Each structure stands twice: as structure tokens, then as C-alpha cells.
Amino acid sequence: MNGETRARAGSGVPRMGVLKSLLFGLPMMLLTALLITGGQAVPKDPLLLVSVALTWVFFNVSFFRMLTTGRTFALRSTLFIAMAVGFVITFTTALVSARGSLALSGADVIQGKTPFCHLVIPAVILPGIITRTIVFPGSLVGTFASIGSMFVIWIGATLALGKAWCSWICFFGGLDEGFSRIGRKPRIRSISRAWTYLPFAVLVAVVLISAVSLSPFYCEWLCPFKSVTEFPAVTSSLVLVQTVIFVALFLALVVVLPLLMKRRAQCGLFCPFGAFQSFANGITAFDIRIDPGACTECGLCVRTCPTFSLTEESVKAGKTLITCTRCGKCIDVCPAGAASYHVKGTGPGASRTAARVLFLMPAFLFLSAFGGGMISTALWRLLKLATTGSMF
Amino acid sequence: MRRLPAVLGYALAALALPIVLATFVGLSSWETALVRATGVRVSPWFTGGEVAATVSHGPYETRIHEPVFQALFGERREGFVQLVVAPADSLPEVVDEAVDYDLDGSVDFRLRLDTATDSAEIDATDPRVIGLQSVTRLDDGVAVRVAVRNARR
Amino acid sequence: MQALLLGLASGVTCLAYCAPVLVPLVLGESRGAARSFGLVGQFLLGRLAGYLLFGFAAWATGRLVATADVHGGLAFGVTYVVLAVLLILYGVLRPRRVCAGGGERTRRFLARWPAALPAGLGFLTGVNICPPFLLAFAGAAGSSSVWGSLLFFLLFFVGTSVYVLPVAFAGAFSRFHAASLVGRLAAVCIGLYYLYVGVMLVATEVAL
Numbered sequence: 001m002n003g004e005t006r007a008r009a010g011s012g013v014p015r016m017g018v019l020k021s022l023l024f025g026l027p028m029m030l031l032t033a034l035l036i037t038g039g040q041a042v043p044k045d046p047l048l049l050v051s052v053a054l055t056w057v058f059f060n061v062s063f064f065r066m067l068t069t070g071r072t073f074a075l076r077s078t079l080f081i082a083m084a085v086g087f088v089i090t091f092t093t094a095l096v097s098a099r100g101s102l103a104l105s106g107a108d109v110i111q112g113k114t115p116f117c118h119l120v121i122p123a124v125i126l127p128g129i130i131t132r133t134i135v136f137p138g139s140l141v142g143t144f145a146s147i148g149s150m151f152v153i154w155i156g157a158t159l160a161l162g163k164a165w166c167s168w169i170c171f172f173g174g175l176d177e178g179f180s181r182i183g184r185k186p187r188i189r190s191i192s193r194a195w196t197y198l199p200f201a202v203l204v205a206v207v208l209i210s211a212v213s214l215s216p217f218y219c220e221w222l223c224p225f226k227s228v229t230e231f232p233a234v235t236s237s238l239v240l241v242q243t244v245i246f247v248a249l250f251l252a253l254v255v256v257l258p259l260l261m262k263r264r265a266q267c268g269l270f271c272p273f274g275a276f277q278s279f280a281n282g283i284t285a286f287d288i289r290i291d292p293g294a295c296t297e298c299g300l301c302v303r304t305c306p307t308f309s310l311t312e313e314s315v316k317a318g319k320t321l322i323t324c325t326r327c328g329k330c331i332d333v334c335p336a337g338a339a340s341y342h343v344k345g346t347g348p349g350a351s352r353t354a355a356r357v358l359f360l361m362p363a364f365l366f367l368s369a370f371g372g373g374m375i376s377t378a379l380w381r382l383l384k385l386a387t388t389g390s391m392f
Numbered sequence: 393m394r395r396l397p398a399v400l401g402y403a404l405a406a407l408a409l410p411i412v413l414a415t416f417v418g419l420s421s422w423e424t425a426l427v428r429a430t431g432v433r434v435s436p437w438f439t440g441g442e443v444a445a446t447v448s449h450g451p452y453e454t455r456i457h458e459p460v461f462q463a464l465f466g467e468r469r470e471g472f473v474q475l476v477v478a479p480a481d482s483l484p485e486v487v488d489e490a491v492d493y494d495l496d497g498s499v500d501f502r503l504r505l506d507t508a509t510d511s512a513e514i515d516a517t518d519p520r521v522i523g524l525q526s527v528t529r530l531d532d533g534v535a536v537r538v539a540v541r542n543a544r545r
Numbered sequence: 546m547q548a549l550l551l552g553l554a555s556g557v558t559c560l561a562y563c564a565p566v567l568v569p570l571v572l573g574e575s576r577g578a579a580r581s582f583g584l585v586g587q588f589l590l591g592r593l594a595g596y597l598l599f600g601f602a603a604w605a606t607g608r609l610v611a612t613a614d615v616h617g618g619l620a621f622g623v624t625y626v627v628l629a630v631l632l633i634l635y636g637v638l639r640p641r642r643v644c645a646g647g648g649e650r651t652r653r654f655l656a657r658w659p660a661a662l663p664a665g666l667g668f669l670t671g672v673n674i675c676p677p678f679l680l681a682f683a684g685a686a687g688s689s690s691v692w693g694s695l696l697f698f699l700l701f702f703v704g705t706s707v708y709v710l711p712v713a714f715a716g717a718f719s720r721f722h723a724a725s726l727v728g729r730l731a732a733v734c735i736g737l738y739y740l741y742v743g744v745m746l747v748a749t750e751v752a753l
Contacts, residue, residue: 031413035416039417105528106526106528107528107529107530107531107535109438110438110439110440110474110528110530110535111530111531112434112438112439127435127464128430128432130464130465131435131462131464132430132431132432132433133432133433133434133435133436133462134432134433134434134435135435135437135438136434136435136438137434137438137439138434139434140427140432140433140434141420141423141424141427142420146423147427147434148422148423148424148426148427149419149420149423151423151426152415152419152422152423152426153415153416153419155415156411156412156414156415156416157412157415159408159411160407160408160409160411160412160415161408194726194730197723197726197727197730198730200727200730200731201726201727201728201729201730201731201733201734202731202734204727204728204731204734204735205731205734205735205738208731208735209735209738211464212464214435214437214462214463214464215437217738221738238745284404284408285401285402285404285405285407285408286405286408343398343401343402343405344397344401344404345397345398345399345400345401345402345404346397346398346401346402347398350398354402355405358402358405358406358408359405359408361408361409362408362409362411362412365409365412365413366412366415369412369416
């Protein structure tokens with residue numbers, strides 16, 4: 001195997017030699033430099049320059065190590081969590097800078113100043129088709145997180161990567177992933193499989209109620225992430241009830257349950273966008289396969305899958321469920337090296353390295369394009385805080 | 393023939409990277425094209441609807457929007473009409489005007505808006521006018537929403 | 546057009562409610578493809594009758610609210626509360642299936658009128674308060690004519706039936722368990738929301 005060695009005996013995780021990794025790493029270095037900076041000129045602000053440079057190094061060292069070690073999950077997870085934290089810092093400071101507060105006012109709604117978030121996409125499609133209007137108070141084009149731009153990003157990601165969005169692109173997913181990685185042992189080891197259907201039920205409810213009410217039901221009533229981004233100003237008892245609900249959901253689904261279960265409770269047990277995106281796994285080229293010949297049925301992948309996307313039956317069938325987010329955990333934990341990234345249409349014995357690289361490159365590039373700016377801006381704010389005493 | 397699925401699979405897999413690049417490099421072009429192709433607009437329940445008429449009062453003007461009754465199918469029985477008085481720096485302390493929101497030539501309600509406190513009162517002359525819904529200070533003006541009944545239902 | 550689109554868009558959920566009733570019937574009674582389609586056809590006719598009855602009820606509710614304008618909020622609020630409770634109960638309790646083998650009188654009746662079983666089951670699923678029904682109810686209640694409401698539900702029925710027809714092949718039975726579970730969980734979620742809306746509407750009217 002030219003430039004390819006096993007990580008450890010029997011593990012089957014394909015590693016690349018340094019030269020070959022550099023060969024794939026070089027174009028990624030150029031492309032990430034372009035995408036992280038958004039094609040802009042080199043920043044003049046020294047703090048911003050340092051932030052962008054550090055972010056670029058962080059991303060490319062991670063990609064290089066993904067290739068040389070054959071490990072995906074831990075390196076991806078670090079980038080993913082950094083993106084989520086970076087997003088929160090960047091978004092909240094931008095809002096405070098522009099508006100003076102995180103609270104969304106009636107004026108912001110009328111003037112279309114609400115940034116469009118991907119979580120609301122399932123809710124706006126049905127009324128969008130029927131009424132030709134978007135039931136969200138944003139701007140169509142030309143602004144930060146405009147409706148048009150988020151739809152384009154979503155369409156591109158869906159075509160290329162399917163539900164890998166949930167582990168490589170979603171800037172909220174890193175929050176509950178972060179809490180799920182704290183601590184060594186889970187306190188809640190298993191739950192009823194019925195709960196894994198709740199995201200699909202929430203999806204049905206959100207789609208139908210949003211269509212009837214012509215309003216973004218998930219945003220108004222359920223989104224836990226309003227706790228760390230923007231939220232309607234509490235000017236009535238209705239909004240107060242909604243605020244209590246989303247704060248409670250954040251604490252329960254994003255903080256406490258991931259801490260106790262060491263799995264992504266919000267993503268795997270509640271998020272309707274994740275359920276919606278599951279159907280996209282059918283149109284992409286990539287999936288994860290388990291070699292029944294190598295599998296010892298130890299069940300470690302089933303017990304540790306962050307999004308509950310493996311069962312004993314699916315493992316015997318050699319596949320993950322449609323909710324798989326391609327995070328790479330099962331591949332990395334499997335002691336028999338039975339799990340691997342796979343290109344659909346190819347046989348079970350086809351090159352694991354080729355499938356892995358073909359998946360990692362677009363996934364990593366999307367992560368850097370989407371998250372690079374968030375991380376570098378957050379770093380810049382933190383450096384400003386450290387050097388001047390203020391983030392602004 | 394047996395290799396065709398593998399060839400197609402690898403071809404689709406190889407397309408993923410150019411799709412990602414095209415998404416970000418051409419983002420602003422794609423978003424404009426998408427919006428134009430679909431013809432969508434933001435729901436009038438948020439924007440207040442299209443402007444139906446503008447009444448000039450010299451230094452400021454009152455923009456009367458189309459009444460909003462949008463439903464998933466057809467129209468709702470009740471909705472609102474939005475008025476925007478602008479620009480903010482030319483507004484008098486009190487805006488007092490008769491409003492014909494359905495443009496049928498008859499006054500439907502009288503609006504009295506205090507621009508210092510952003511508070512308003514409505515005196516309805518048309519039975520379809522339900523009452524004042526909200527007053528919102530915008531970047532460059534004040535939006536007043538008045539709840540109304542749908543004459544077509 | 547909108548009713549048809551709504552039916553097509555939400556028909557998968559309809560399948561979640563109809564399939565647990567229809568699939569065992571097809572599996573249990575089927576003696577070939579022609580017989581399966583015949584059974585499905587009878588089921589669908591019963592379902593259509595249920596839908597049209599609901600269309601009439603939606604129109605009647607809309608008229609009641611329109612003519613009793615002062616208490617419109619109260620009428621809608623109470624309706625929402627009742628529908629919400631039915632949805633939540635449907636989601637929490639397992640739906641009971643009609644057992645064709647129970648009782649001598651039932652057996653004699655079914656021997657004389659064999660189409661009554663699939664048609665009756667279809668009717669019961671047709672009047673079932675499932676989430677897409679609530680959506681269609683809201684839409685049809687707004688129609689000013691009874692024919693408008695009936696036509697609305699007829700087209701809604703056509704749209705959803707696209708998903709029910711393939712059940713005649715009764716394959717992949719295991720997937721319907723997932724769809725059924727999703728449907729019931731969704732019923733509870735939607736029921737909770739409409740319970741809140743109904744209670745708030747009633748409370749507002751009472752306060753006024």
C-alpha cells in the first residue's frame with residue numbers, strides 16, 4: 001500500500017505518509033486561505049492578522065493530522081466545537097455592536113434585520129411553495145445571513161455532503177457536542193429507541209404549524225439556541241413563556257443531557273432540521289459501511305454513536321441509519337477496524353483511503369469556509385479584550 | 393457494465409469538492425439568481441406588505457401599505473394595515489391625519505400619533521377597523537399597525 | 546390546487562395513521578394483487594366518506610364562527626382545545642383496531658356485507674384527527690360555501706391517497722412502525738401547541 005499504513009494492528013484505519021498528506025494538504029492550504037479570508041486583502045489590523053493566521057494554521061494542521069493519523073472524530077470535533085464557540089462570540093458581539101443588545105425588536109422584524117438561520121428551512125418550504133412568501137423576518141439578498149445566501153449554502157452542502165452538515169457545518173451542533181465530550185463516563189447509558197423518533201415528530205409538527213400560522217414556529221417556541229444568540233425582547237407574557245421554554249430546552253438538551261449521556265441530545269433527540277436533513281443522505285455519494293466479516297459485534301459503536309445512528313440490526317446489515325452525520329466516531333472507536341467511509345456504488349472492498357479523502361476534502365473545506373471566519377473573528381475579539389480591555 | 397455503479401459513485405464523490413467551491417465563490421450571484429428564479433418575497437405579516445399609496449405632507453409623508461390578510465389558502469378574516477410616517481427627522485410632534493386605507497375615497501379612521509413618545513390613538517369611522525395594534529420606531533420613521541377586518545370574507 | 550398540494554405534502558403523515566390499520570387488513574385478508582387493490586379501494590371509499598364528512602364539519606364550524614361573531618374567539622378556542630385533547634389522546638394511547646373475528650353478530654354482518662370492514666376502517670381513519678387534518682380543517686373552515694369546503698377536502702383526499710395506494714403491496718412493514726411512532730409523537734407535539742392556543746383564546750374571551 002503506497003504511502004498507506006495501518007494505525008495499529010487490526011484497526012484498519014487508513015493512514016497516509018507525510019509526503020502524500022502534504023500533496024493533498026497543499027491545495028487545501030491555498031483554498032482555506034482563500035475561503036477563511038473571504039477573498040479579502042491581508043488584514044492591516046495586527047490583531048486580526050494574527051487571528052486569521054492562527055485560524056489558518058489550526059485548520060491545516062488538523063487536516064494534515066487527519067490524513068497522517070487516520071483519525072477523524074477527535075480532530076473534527078475540536079474544529080467543530082471551536083466553530084460553535086466562535087460563532088457565539090462573533091454573533092453576539094456583532095449584535096451588541098450594531099444594536100446595543102441581543103434582543104430582537106419589532107423594528108428589526110419589520111425592517112428584515114433578522115439573520116436567517118438554517119434551522120428554520122424546513123418550516124418555510126411548504127408555505128413558500130404555496131404562498132410564494134418566506135415566513136421569516138429576514139432580508140432576501142445582500143445582507144449578513146440573508147435568506148437567499150443561507151439557502152444557497154444549504155443547497156450546496158446538501159448536494160455535496162447530505163447530513164454531514166450536522167457534524168461538519170452546523171454552528172450550533174458544536175455546543176452540545178462540546179458538553180458531550182466533558183467527563184469520562186456517561187451517567188445515562190441507554191435510552192428507549194422511541195426517543196430517537198422525536199426529531200421527526202418535531203419536524204412534522206413544526207412544518208404543519210408553521211404552514212397554518214405563517215410564522216416560524218420552531219424559532220418562536222422551541223429553538224434552544226436563542227439562549228446564546230438573539231431572542232425577542234420580553235415585552236409580553238407570551239414572550240416570557242416562550243423565553244422560559246427555550247432557556248429550559250437549552251439547559252436540558254444542550255448542556256445537561258449531553259453531559260450525562262456523553263451524546264448529542266439536542267441533535268439526536270430533538271432537532272427537526274437534523275431530521276429533515278436525514279433524507280438528504282440518500283442523494284450524496286458518501287456513506288459509512290461496516291464490514292460484517294471484520295465486525296466482532298462488540299457493540300461499542302452502537303453505545304458511543306453521538307447521534308444514536310447505529311443499532312445492532314443496522315450493524316449486522318453493515319450500515320448506519322439515515323440519521324448518520326458522518327462524524328467518524330464509529331470508525332475511530334472500532335477495535336476491529338470494520339467501519340469506514342465509503343463511496344456508494346463501490347464494492348465493500350474498495351479503497352478506504354480514496355473514499356475517506358474524497359469525503360474529507362469537501363467536508364473539511366466547507367467547515368473551514370463556514371467556520372474559519374467565525375473562529376478568526378472570535379479570536380480577534382478575545383485578543384482585543386486581552387490587550388485593550390474591551391472586545392469592541 | 394458492472395463497473396458503472398462504481399464509476400458513477402466516484403464521479404458523484406469527486407463532484408462534491410467543486411460544488412463546495414462553487415457554493416462559496418459564487419455565493420452572491422447564486423443568491424440573487426435563486427431569489428429571482430423563485431420569485432419569493434418575505435411574508436407581508438413581517439414586512440407590512442407593499443406600499444399602496446403615499447400621502448405627502450410637505451416635509452414628511454405617510455406611506456399606506458396594502459392590508460395584510462395572507463393565509464396559507466386564500467385570506468384570513470382579520471389582518472392589519474401598516475402606515476409608515478417618514479423621514480424621522482422631519483416628523484412633527486403630533487401626526488394627526490384622516491386615513492383612507494382601502495383607497496375608496498372615504499375616511500376609515502383618524503390617526504393621532506405622538507412622535508415623541510411613539511404612542512398613538514385610533515378613532516375608527518369604518519366598522520371594519522378593529523383598533524390599534526402596534527407602534528414601532530424604525531430607523532427612519534414610525535410604523536403604525538391597525539387591525540382591520542377583511543371586506544372580502 | 547392548494548388543497549391537492551397540501552395533500553401531497555402531508556400525505557406521508559396520513560400514511561402513518563392509515564397504514565397501521567390498512568396493512569394488517571391487506572396482509573390478513575389478501576388473496577392476491579387484485580383482491581388487495583379491491584380492499585384498498587373499499588378502504589379509500591370509506592376514507593373519502595370520512596373526509597367529506599369532515600369537510601362539511603369544517604364548513605359548519607366556519608359558518609358558526611362567522612355568524613356568531615362576538616364569540617368567535619370562544620368558539621375557536623373551545624374547538625382547538627377539543628381537537629388538541631383528541632390529538633394528545635391519540636398520540637398517547639395505542640389506537641385500537643377492529644377485530645374481524647369478534648362476536649357472532651359481527652361475523653354474520655360481515656359475511657353479508659364484506660366491504661363493510663375495509664370501508665368502515667377507512668371511514669374511521671378518514672375522520673381521525675391527525676395533524677394534517679388540523680391544517681386542512683383550518684383551510685376549509687374559511688370557505689364561504691359548503692361546496693368549497695367539500696371540494697377542498699376532496700382534493701386533499703386525492704393528494705394523500707397517492708401515498709396510501711402503494712400499501713396494497715404491503716411491503717417493508719417494519720418501516721410503518723417508525724412512521725406510526727413519528728405520527729403519534731407529532732400528534733402529541735401539535736396537540737400541546739393547540740391546547741395552549743385554545744386555552745389562551747378562551748381565556749382572552751372570558752377576560753373580555
